[in-house]
Amino acid sequence: MTGFIDCHCHISARDFDNDIEDVIENSKQAGILALVAVAEHAGEFEKIIQLSERFPGFVWPCLGVHPVQGAPPDPQRGVTMEVLLSHWRVLNEKES
Template structure:
């Protein structure tokens, strides 16, 4: 059985901050203000974690 890694979930993201890349973030909460932002959030998730 493998070990479980420890990381952080960022619920107030500043993705453009250079520290984001080095902060051991394993998940984030992307909040949309309206349904028109859904596609942008999906594209972000595919770019970062796919």
């Protein structure tokens, strides 16, 4: 199967909330094989994980904080181990 992987997209943006199914379907129709959903801030982590669960094998989470974003008062700038472990299949889906 030939196609493309969008290795950096912000599919969790509010702009896509009302038509996410159409966006995903249009992406597939255009030959996109997968989307890597990239976070800009920690507040997006849960939504990105939910999208990866809603569209398994197509939306892949990339959890971190974009370096140009201002540092929040909370020193946590990346995903915590607790979050990763609570969503273990995100880490090991290729092994199953």
